[in-house]
Amino acid sequence: MSYMNEVSALIAMFLMALVLRGLGPYVRIRPNLNKYDLMRLSVFMVSALAVSRMFWWDLLRPFLGTVGVMPPADQNIWWELLNTGFNIWAAMAALAALAALHRSLPASEREYYNWLTAPFFPGRLFGRGIAE
Numbered sequence: 001m002s003y004m005n006e007v008s009a010l011i012a013m014f015l016m017a018l019v020l021r022g023l024g025p026y027v028r029i030r031p032n033l034n035k036y037d038l039m040r041l042s043v044f045m046v047s048a049l050a051v052s053r054m055f056w057w058d059l060l061r062p063f064l065g066t067v068g069v070m071p072p073a074d075q076n077i078w079w080e081l082l083n084t085g086f087n088i089w090a091a092m093a094a095l096a097a098l099a100a101l102h103r104s105l106p107a108s109e110r111e112y113y114n115w116l117t118a119p120f121f122p123g124r125l126f127g128r129g130i131a132e
Contacts, residue, residue: 005058020051058083
């Protein structure tokens with residue numbers, strides 16, 4: 001059995017979790033949302049939906065079928081290729097969102113962060129806080 005679906009789901013879920021971490025502090029529900037608030041909210045909600053979908057259909061559901069809690073999933077190569085394609089697409093979307101998060105950092109701080117650490121700005125775990 002090939003595990004390309006599960007591996008691609010784990011990678012995409014990790015990247016989407018970083019997007020959720022990066023956008024979380026900026027998502028606020030309040031009256032008079034501007035266009036940037038709505039864009040952040042929509043990306044946050046779509047990312048949360050993608051993580052939920054990948055967790056259930058690509059990881060938990062096949063696992064529960066394997067251990068006998070649920071009927072085994074009807075897996076064939078087309079099902080696996082389709083879901084792997086979705087996971088790769090989700091990972092590419094997450095990388096684009098992480099690039100946007102990185103570019104939204106102040107120019108003076110941008111050199112201390114990369115795409116994977118930008119969601120943790122302005123934390124002291126990454127960036128200039130370690131050297132200070």
